[in-house]
Amino acid sequence: MxxxxxxxxxxxxxxxxxxxxxxxxxxxxxxxxxxxxxxxxxxxxxxxxxxxxxxxxxxxxxxxxxxxxxxxxxxxxxxxxxxxxxxxxxxxxxxxxxxxxxxxxxxxxxxxxxxxxxxxxxxxxxxxxxxxLAGAATFPALQAARKFKTIDDISITVVLDEEDMGGPAALADYERLTESAPNPLLLVDGRWQWVKGDDAKRAFVDIDGTTVESTPYSPLDVLGLSTATNAKSIRVGLVYGTSASRRRGDHFSTEIAIEINGELTTGEHVATRIDIVHPKGQAPxxxxxxxxxxxxxxxxxxxxxxxxxxxxxxxxxNADYIVDRMKEFGAVFQENVKPAVG
Missing domain, CATH: 3.40.50.720 (NAD(P)-binding Rossmann-like Domain)
Incomplete structure (x- = not known):
């Protein structure tokens, strides 16, 4: 055509x-x-x-x-x-x-x-x-969520390298969304809560095993994932600093970690983590x-x-189509599944 x-x-x-x-x-x-x-x-x-x-x-x-x-x-x-x-x-x-x-x-x-x-x-x-990133975390999370009968928790942690901000408009968006915004919106045990940033900060282990601090963040992923998965808790956290690749001396990357805890359709209770890295940063x-x-x-x-x-x-x-396109355009996926604790 x-x-x-x-x-x-x-x-x-x-x-x-x-x-x-x-x-x-x-x-x-x-x-x-x-x-x-x-x-x-x-x-x-x-x-x-x-x-x-x-x-x-x-x-x-x-x-x-x-x-x-x-x-x-x-x-x-x-x-x-x-x-x-x-x-x-x-x-x-x-x-x-x-x-x-x-x-x-x-x-x-x-x-x-x-x-x-x-x-x-x-x-x-x-x-x-x-x-x-207009859906780069949502679609892989939805694809992974299909394996679950029930989901207790979805936690998405994104890493934005300080050298990967982009242009003036992106910087203005970042400052508005992180500095001028009210408290972030999270779903906690089935209840929507506006949480204070300091109270909801978490330690996060990045793809290279380095522990950094994650601050709660509220893109629209929390809304879409809540209706599509019926998860009891949903959190998006942001790490702004040095990406794992730049820490190693390479070009900055963009990193997304998707962690899902719950019961699989097979009856097993597992914790799944999917790490997504694009070596050229967030723009692609x-x-x-x-x-x-x-x-x-x-x-x-x-x-x-x-x-x-x-x-x-x-x-x-369709999540499968989007994930396939992400891989075609340079995103690298790594998944780890282990029995859930507790």
Missing amino acids: SLSNTDPVLILGGSGIVGAKAAQILRRLYPDLPIAIGGRDFAKAQSVADEVGHAQAVKIDLERDDLGQSANTNYSAIVVFVKDATLNSMKYAQTHGLPYLSVSSGVFEVGPEMALAISKPNAAPILMASNW LTALHVALGVERLLGLHGGEPVKAGLYLPDSLM
Whole structure:
């Protein structure tokens, strides 16, 4: 199927590190899919568009309802890599009936997006993909969870190397989500709790056996995993510092540890740990998951184009397919299963 006559996918923040990487992955997956690189700096956006190929640069003004676009401009989807406090990008998508994907909101600040989506339920498909790396922890956890009859606890610990922050927009997101946010949201013994960070810090042994401190964190993974697995407790913890690979003298990596305790469908009580490492850091995995979200929204894989509604990533995409793609794009998986203690 040729996509050359399809309207472009507009990537807001497409000239940033992760946005540009997402455009490159979309181009790798779909060589003839038109792409528009949107940003405030037209020259920077043009440079990325030239590199991606079959792409155009677009100057974006998030202060305007029309995003600064002419009335005869058409897009096939809107992808947002920046925090749009105006929600004008989402309103634009609803006005034009376009699939919309965002990645920059914490649990504590999704209310305005949800309210806007609920107020116009038939306007557009809204994919809220503000999970860790847009789903890089959620989908492997869901795949592993299928082996369990009941789950007592899911603990996800992510390692963000301090040299792997990305650009200014990513830094702003990190500071807002970790410094300006209220207490993190965790599921503890079946009850949702906003916990104080100092009270919920934990020691974490990373993939190389080094003990570091993990601080509770609240991406949207806690919401999706709670509904998909019925786990009694769910925690996401963040380690910000030095990744195991950089400690060894190599390039920084991104690391995700998924620990699941519970009863397998075979009746055994086990503790499973899956370590996921990408040797190039967080950008490739984030970009990949966004690209796969766009793929699904447009109906390029996994079914027909998604109908209007409000979605989390796990409600639209197949975990096995996503995990296979993660491995194809460089993620390394290591699993260890042992009898549960207690």
